[in-house]
Amino acid sequence: MSSNKSSARHPSPNPRLKAKKQQKKSSFSILRLVATFVVPYMAFLLFSRSGFFKKTLQRLGFSKGKSASTYVDGLPTYFTLPSGDKIPSVALGVWKAEPADVKGAVKAALEAGYRHIDEAWAYGNEAEVGEVIKASGIPRKDIWITSKLWNNHHAPEDVEGAIDESLSKLGTDYLDLYLIHWPVAFGKDGKLDVKLTEDPYPTWKKLEEMVEKGKVKNIGVANFNIRRMEELLAQPLKIKPAVNQVELNYWNPQPELLKWAKEKGILLQAYSPLGSSDKVKETLELPEVKDVAKELGITPAQVIISWHIQRGTVVLPKSVTPSRVVENLKVTALPQAAFDRLEKAATSHEPIKVLDPSPHWGVDLWDVKLKK
Numbered sequence: 356m357s358s359n360k361s362s363a364r365h366p367s368p369n370p371r372l373k374a375k376k377q378q379k380k381s382s383f384s385i386l387r388l389v390a391t392f393v394v395p396y397m398a399f400l401l402f403s404r405s406g407f408f409k410k411t412l413q414r415l416g417f418s419k420g421k422s423a424s425t426y427v428d429g430l431p432t433y434f435t436l437p438s439g440d441k442i443p444s445v446a447l448g449v450w451k452a453e454p455a456d457v458k459g460a461v462k463a464a465l466e467a468g469y470r471h472i473d474e475a476w477a478y479g480n481e482a483e484v485g486e487v488i489k490a491s492g493i494p495r496k497d498i499w500i501t502s503k504l505w506n507n508h509h510a511p512e513d514v515e516g517a518i519d520e521s522l523s524k525l526g527t528d529y530l531d532l533y534l535i536h537w538p539v540a541f542g543k544d545g546k547l548d549v550k551l552t553e554d555p556y557p558t559w560k561k562l563e564e565m566v567e568k569g570k571v572k573n574i575g576v577a578n579f580n581i582r583r584m585e586e587l588l589a590q591p592l593k594i595k596p597a598v599n600q601v602e603l604n605y606w607n608p609q610p611e612l613l614k615w616a617k618e619k620g621i622l623l624q625a626y627s628p629l630g631s632s633d634k635v636k637e638t639l640e641l642p643e644v645k646d647v648a649k650e651l652g653i654t655p656a657q658v659i660i661s662w663h664i665q666r667g668t669v670v671l672p673k674s675v676t677p678s679r680v681v682e683n684l685k686v687t688a689l690p691q692a693a694f695d696r697l698e699k700a701a702t703s704h705e706p707i708k709v710l711d712p713s714p715h716w717g718v719d720l721w722d723v724k725l726k727k
């Protein structure tokens with residue numbers, strides 16, 4: 356009834372005219388949709404990708420913090436140290452990054468979301484790294500900086516001066532982590548100081564003092580084997596080493612050291628994770644690595660870097676190639692079967708040390724106890 360009534364009042368228009376009207380109406384609503392949603396969205400995308408937007412967010416304190424990398428998919432974005440500090444699980448390593456190249460690498464890293472730089476006095480590029488960090492506008496508290504005490508600064512009276520030099524070059528007043536770079540001490544004459552090499556406790560005590568003074572937040576070691584770690588831990592330490600930074604890669608995966616460190620609550624950091632410049636090509640060509648990469652649709656480098664984090668270590672890939680820097684941060688949890696396959700392959704062959712300066716320094720760094 357009612358429909359009849361209405362049709363009586365509003366006679367139906369010509370059907371062609373009606374279709375035309377409707378067409379006009381729908382193209383008008385598409386235009387309206389584009390103007391209301393798509394254009395502002397595109398404008399926001401463009402704006403949000405601009406450096407100005409990122410810097411404004413950082414200044415307002417909304418930047419990604421030390422522990423908030425959004426790139427880490429299904430893997431821990433950080434590990435917590437005994438101090439309570441959260442160390443990001445991926446760092447940019449800068450060894451062998453020439454001063455001219457390192458600036459571009461650190462800039463690319465910070466823009467990609469890295470908040471952890473692995474430095475050392477001996478790398479000779481602390482000033483350049485400090486410059487880029489400062490120019491980034493990212494608050495100091497949001498970037499984790501590690502540096503290391505070189506072999507010729509182990510004498511307790513030399514430690515603070517070495518730290519001050521690194522602080523000044525990096526343009527900061529504290530380091531998040533400071534490591535004894537090698538269990539090797541050189542004397543003032545440049546020769547091996549056997550006593551301080553075999554007993555680094557005097558150096559360690561000075562590092563503890565540096566924590567008390569606030570110049571460094573966390574302290575640790577690098578290149579210490581289990582024997583050296585146990586001997587250091589047997590001393591009356593006020594602060595235990597928070598980390599041990601060691602060579603860990605497919606060639607030298609050190610499962611015993613990893614197990615031991617986990618039991619002791621000492622975090623390992625994987626250096627030369629891709630096999631360093633000497634063996635990176637070979638690493639990325641390994642059939643197991645290539646298979647997993649294909650299966651997951653990620654790159655071989657991403658497979659290896661993810662594997663390290665999944666083993667429970669911080670990982671320190673180095674690259675001065677901006678596209679690789681970005682690639683190396685995009686890690687993802689590996690399915691258990693893929694992880695087990697890589698772990699088995701890495702731990703089933705005879706270990707090969709990719710980096711071993713023992714012959715050069717005249718010290719067996721790994722096994723033999725030196726005579727005092």
Ligand SMILES: NC(=O)c1ccc[n+]([C@@H]2O[C@H](COP(=O)([O-])OP(=O)(O)OC[C@H]3O[C@@H](n4cnc5c(N)ncnc54)[C@H](OP(=O)(O)O)[C@@H]3O)[C@@H](O)[C@H]2O)c1
Nearest residue numbers: 448449450626627628629630631632656672673674675676
């Ligand atoms: N505590 C210690 O005694 C110690 C010793 C060694 C290293 N470390 C630390 O660990 C960091 C890393 O170790 P590392 O430099 O020996 O070795 P690495 O990270 O295993 O390998 C670096 C090599 O891999 C290449 N690379 C990086 N990403 C790649 C990718 N996605 N695809 C293909 N190639 C890629 C780099 O080339 P490009 O740079 O040309 O891109 C470079 O040749 C050092 O920078 C340092 O911070 C510490």
